[in-house]
Amino acid sequence: MAQATVVARRSSREAAGRRRLGAAVLLLLPFFALFAAFYLAPVVYAVYQSFLKVERQGTFGAPTDVFGGFDQYARVFQDEAFLASFGRVLLFGVVQVPVMLVLALLFALLLDSGRLRFKRFFRLAFFAPYAVPGVIAAIIWGFLYSPSLSPFGWLTERVEFMSGSVILWSLANVTTWMFTGYNMLIIYAALKAVPPELYEAARMDGAGAVRVAWSVKIPLVRPALVLTGVFSIIGTLQLFTEPQVFRSLTTAITGTYTPNMVVFGTSNIPNFHLAAAFSVVLALTTFALSFGFLKITQRGVQP
Amino acid sequence: MSIQAQAPTERRPPETRDLARGVRRRAAGQALPFLVMAVFTVYMLAPLWWLLIAASKQRSDLNSTNPMWFADVELFGNIVDVTTHRDGLFLRWMLNSLLYAGVGALGATVFAGMAGYVLAKFQFRGRELLFNVVLGGVLVPATALALPLFLLFSNIGQTNSFWAVFLPSLVSPFGVYLSRIYAASGVPDELLEAARIDGAGELRTFFRVAAPLMAPALVTVYLFQFVHIWNNFFLPLIMLRSESLFPVTLGLYVWNSQATQQAPELRTFVIVGAFLSVVPLIVAFLCLQRFWRSGLGTGGVK
Numbered sequence: 093m094a095q096a097t098v099v100a101r102r103s104s105r106e107a108a109g110r111r112r113l114g115a116a117v118l119l120l121l122p123f124f125a126l127f128a129a130f131y132l133a134p135v136v137y138a139v140y141q142s143f144l145k146v147e148r149q150g151t152f153g154a155p156t157d158v159f160g161g162f163d164q165y166a167r168v169f170q171d172e173a174f175l176a177s178f179g180r181v182l183l184f185g186v187v188q189v190p191v192m193l194v195l196a197l198l199f200a201l202l203l204d205s206g207r208l209r210f211k212r213f214f215r216l217a218f219f220a221p222y223a224v225p226g227v228i229a230a231i232i233w234g235f236l237y238s239p240s241l242s243p244f245g246w247l248t249e250r251v252e253f254m255s256g257s258v259i260l261w262s263l264a265n266v267t268t269w270m271f272t273g274y275n276m277l278i279i280y281a282a283l284k285a286v287p288p289e290l291y292e293a294a295r296m297d298g299a300g301a302v303r304v305a306w307s308v309k310i311p312l313v314r315p316a317l318v319l320t321g322v323f324s325i326i327g328t329l330q331l332f333t334e335p336q337v338f339r340s341l342t343t344a345i346t347g348t349y350t351p352n353m354v355v356f357g358t359s360n361i362p363n364f365h366l367a368a369a370f371s372v373v374l375a376l377t378t379f380a381l382s383f384g385f386l387k388i389t390q391r392g393v394q395p
Numbered sequence: 396m397s398i399q400a401q402a403p404t405e406r407r408p409p410e411t412r413d414l415a416r417g418v419r420r421r422a423a424g425q426a427l428p429f430l431v432m433a434v435f436t437v438y439m440l441a442p443l444w445w446l447l448i449a450a451s452k453q454r455s456d457l458n459s460t461n462p463m464w465f466a467d468v469e470l471f472g473n474i475v476d477v478t479t480h481r482d483g484l485f486l487r488w489m490l491n492s493l494l495y496a497g498v499g500a501l502g503a504t505v506f507a508g509m510a511g512y513v514l515a516k517f518q519f520r521g522r523e524l525l526f527n528v529v530l531g532g533v534l535v536p537a538t539a540l541a542l543p544l545f546l547l548f549s550n551i552g553q554t555n556s557f558w559a560v561f562l563p564s565l566v567s568p569f570g571v572y573l574s575r576i577y578a579a580s581g582v583p584d585e586l587l588e589a590a591r592i593d594g595a596g597e598l599r600t601f602f603r604v605a606a607p608l609m610a611p612a613l614v615t616v617y618l619f620q621f622v623h624i625w626n627n628f629f630l631p632l633i634m635l636r637s638e639s640l641f642p643v644t645l646g647l648y649v650w651n652s653q654a655t656q657q658a659p660e661l662r663t664f665v666i667v668g669a670f671l672s673v674v675p676l677i678v679a680f681l682c683l684q685r686f687w688r689s690g691l692g693t694g695g696v697k
Binding site: 111112113114115116118119120122123124126127129130131132133134135137138141195198199202205207208209210213214216217218219220221222223224225226227228229231232233234235236240241242243269272273322326329330332333336337340341352355356359364367368371372374375378379382383 | 425428429431432435436438439440441442443445446449457458461462463505506507509510512513514517519525528529532534535536537538539540542543544545546547562563565566568571596597598601622625626628629632633644645647648651652655656665666669672673676677679680681
C-alpha cells in the first residue's frame, strides 16, 4: 500500500514535472530572448565588426568590408590618444576610488556606531546626490566651478577648476559627490546584517569602538567593500558623461579624454570597425581589472 | 554568507589610567562623529541648495546676487518659461524619461523576477550555465553595448526611434541575480508545494505566491533599473537624432552645450530644467529609501 502510493505519486510527479518544465521555459523566455538580442548579439556583433576592415576598389571605388584579422587591434595599440586616455582614467581610478570608498566606509561606520544623532537625516543627505543623473551633476558642478557664477568665489579665484592640470580632479570630485553616499548605504546595509552579539563579545573583551570597527566590523563588511570596489572600477573605466558635458565648457577636455570618448569619436567619424575594436579592448580590460580585483581581495577569505 | 567572525582572542583588563582617558574619549566620541558628518553634509547638499537658489532667480540676478541666497524669487515664472519654451519641449523630455525609465524598469523587473525565480526554484540541466552567462552580463559595461546596438538597429532601420532606447532597457542581468538570491532564501519550497497540491498552475503559483514574497527584492530591482535607465546617457546620445524623442538628460545636455557656445539665454532654462528634473527623483528616492537598504543588503552580503 505504501509502495503503491509512492509509485502513483512518482508517475503523477513526472506528468507534473513536464508541465513544470513548460512553465519554466515560459517564465525564462522573455528575459533570455531580450538578453540574447540586446546583450549577447551586440557583444558578438562588436567582436565580428572588429575583425573587419574597409577596402576600396581603386581610390574612389565603392567601399567593401573584408576580413582584416587583427588589423584593427594593431591600430588600437598604436593609437597614442587611446593609450593616453587609458592612463588618464587609471590615474583617476587609483586616486578617486580609494578616497571615495574610505569616505563611504567611514560614514557607514559612524552611522553604525550608535553614537551619532540625526542618523536618518545624515543618511538622506548623503544619499541625495545619487538621485542626480550624471549629466545634471556635471552641469551643476560646471556652474559651481565657473568663476563668474560660483558661490565659492574665494576658491575659484585661486584654483582654475577647468584648467588642464586640475580638470581630472574636478571630475573626480563630481564622481565622489555622486557615489559616496550610495556606497555608504551598501556598506551600512552590510553592517546592519551583522548580528549584534558579535560586537558585544568584542566589547566584553575590552575592545573600544575604534578597535571593534577595525577588527570586527571592517573584516565583516569585506564582501560589501569588494562589491563597491568592483562597481567603482567598472564606472571609472567607463567614464564618459561628466567629461563629455565639461567638454563644452573647457578646452582642457579633448575628444579623446577618456577611452569611451575615443570610442564615441571614432564611431562618429565614422569608422565602426576601429570603434568596435576600441570597445572590445575596453570591455576586456574592464572585465580583467574587476575580475582581478575580485580575486585579489578574496584571497584568504573562505568561500 | 562568506563572512566569519573574528573575535579578539586576548582579554585585556581595564587599567585605571584608561578611565580618565575614557571619559574624555566618550565626550569626543559623541561630538566628533557629528562634526564629521555635519561637514560632509554641507558638501553633499550645497550643490543642490545652489540649484534651488539659482532656479529661483531672474536671469539678471544670476551673476550679480549672492549665489547661495534668494534674490527676487521668480521660481514659478521660470518654471512657466522653461515648460512653455518651444511648445513644451521640456515637458516632452520629462515624459519621455518617465516612459523609458518608468515603464522600461517595470518590464525589466517582471522579466528578471520570473527568470530569477525559475533559476532558484527549478532543477534542470544547464541551469548553472545560464546563470553564469547572466552573471557575466552584469560585468559587461553598458557603454560597450551601445555602439554595436546602434549598428544592429541601423541594419533594420530602427535607430532614432523610441524602441531603440526602450527595448534594451528591458534587460536587467543584475535583477536576475538579485531575484535568484532572494527567491532561493525568501520563498520556501513548502509553500510552493502547497500551492501545487491545491491545484494552482505554475504561472499562477509564481504570480500569486512567489512574487509577493519576493516583493522587497523586486522593488529594489525596479529602483536600480529605473536609475540605470534614467541616468543612461550614452545609448540615447548615440541612437537619437530627433529632439522629440530625447530623455530629459540628453535634452538638457544639448541645451547646456548650446548655452555655452551660441545661446547664453538658454542658461536659465538649463538651470531651471535641471532643478525640475532632479526634484521628483530626489523626493521619490527619499520615500523609497528603506527598500533600497533592504535590497542592497541582499546584494552586498553575498
